[in-house]
Amino acid sequence: MSEYQEDRISRYLGSRNHDMMFAELSSDYLSRIGAADILIGVPVPIREASDSAEGGETDVRDIVIDMAKIIGGDPSFLYAEKYIDFIKLAGGDQTEPLLVAEGARAADAGDFEDACMLLRTALRIEPRSREALYLYARVCKEIQALATDDEEKAAKFKAEALESFEFLTMIHPEFALGYYFLGYEYLNLGLYLKTKLTWQDFLKYSSGTELETSDMDDDMLAELRDDISQRLEELDEPVRIEEGCNKIMGGDFQGGKEILDEFREGRYKDWWPLWHYLGTAESSLGHSEEAIECYKRVLKYSPSNTDAMEELAALYAIAGDIENSTKFRNKIKIVRENESE
Numbered sequence: 001m002s003e004y005q006e007d008r009i010s011r012y013l014g015s016r017n018h019d020m021m022f023a024e025l026s027s028d029y030l031s032r033i034g035a036a037d038i039l040i041g042v043p044v045p046i047r048e049a050s051d052s053a054e055g056g057e058t059d060v061r062d063i064v065i066d067m068a069k070i071i072g073g074d075p076s077f078l079y080a081e082k083y084i085d086f087i088k089l090a091g092g093d094q095t096e097p098l099l100v101a102e103g104a105r106a107a108d109a110g111d112f113e114d115a116c117m118l119l120r121t122a123l124r125i126e127p128r129s130r131e132a133l134y135l136y137a138r139v140c141k142e143i144q145a146l147a148t149d150d151e152e153k154a155a156k157f158k159a160e161a162l163e164s165f166e167f168l169t170m171i172h173p174e175f176a177l178g179y180y181f182l183g184y185e186y187l188n189l190g191l192y193l194k195t196k197l198t199w200q201d202f203l204k205y206s207s208g209t210e211l212e213t214s215d216m217d218d219d220m221l222a223e224l225r226d227d228i229s230q231r232l233e234e235l236d237e238p239v240r241i242e243e244g245c246n247k248i249m250g251g252d253f254q255g256g257k258e259i260l261d262e263f264r265e266g267r268y269k270d271w272w273p274l275w276h277y278l279g280t281a282e283s284s285l286g287h288s289e290e291a292i293e294c295y296k297r298v299l300k301y302s303p304s305n306t307d308a309m310e311e312l313a314a315l316y317a318i319a320g321d322i323e324n325s326t327k328f329r330n331k332i333k334i335v336r337e338n339e340s341e
Helices: 010-017 027-032 057-073 080-108 112-125 130-146 151-171 176-188 192-205 218-234 236-249 253-263 272-284 288-301 306-318 322-340
Strands: 021-024 043-046
Touching (some): 010 057, 010 112, 010 151, 043 057, 057 080, 057 112, 112 130, 130 176, 151 176, 192 218, 218 236, 236 253, 272 288, 272 306, 306 322
Antiparallel strands (some): 021 043
C-alpha cells in the first residue's frame, strides 16, 4: 500500500488468506538461507505441496509470494515487519520487480484480488514504483467492475483506483497512460474540466515519447490518441455546463445562470441537475416563480428528488401558498418512508 492511501480495502482481501497454512521453519534451514535472525520463532505460510519448505530456491520464492499475499491482504498482520524484512532479504534489488511481475501474472489469469495483494506489498516496499502503481490502479478498477452485487465494495475500489491514478500522474508526470485512465475516472464522476485537462496531458505526453510499457505498441497508442481526441471534442458543452454550475456554487448566480440558460433547449434539457442549478440561481436572484418552474422540471426528470421538493415547499411557503407548500412536505414524507421501507 502506498504512502498516500488510507487502508480502505483490507476487509475485502484478508479472507483470501484464511486457508493458508503456517509453520515455523527449522533453524538449520533458516541458517542456510541467511534468515535465522529474522524468522526464528516466526510462523510462515507454507504451501501444501512443500511440507518442509527445504527444497531450495524455488521454495524460498514461494514463501516470499505467500508472505506478500498475507501482508497485502492484512497490512497490520502480527508478523508483517518480519515478513517484509525476509522478502527484502530474499529478493534483494529485484524484490519490487518480482512482486510486480507476480501481480501482473495473477491479473492476466483473472486473479485480481491476488494481484491486488501482491501489488500492495510491492508498494509497501517501494511506494513510488511507477509499474506497481499503474498495475495496482488497473487491478482495482477490475475488482470494482466485478463487484456488481456489492455497491460499497465497488465504491471502495473505485476510490482506491482514482487516488492511485492521481498519485501516479503526480509523481510520474511524463507517464502518459496514467492520464489516459485518470481522465476516465474524472469523466465518470462528472468532472468534465478535470477530464479535459487530464486528457490534454495524455496527448501531450504520448506524442513522440516512449510509453515504456510492455502492453502497448504504436498501433494501440494511435488508437488511444484518436479516441481521446474525439472525446475531447465532445467535452466542450459539458465543460461549459460545469463552468456554469461552479459559478453558481461559488456565489456568482447571475454569471452561472447566463451560462446555463444556453442549455435550456437541446441535448441537455432533460438533465435534471441543470434545472436544479438553474433553480438555485433563480431563487438566489429573487426570481421565485422562475425558480419554482425550474424545480418542477427537476421533478419531471427525477420524480423522487427530495431536495427539489424541499426547495419548492420553502418557495411556496414564502409566497404564502400554504396548500402547495404542504403538498410538497407530504410528498417528501412519503418518499422518505418508501426509501426507509
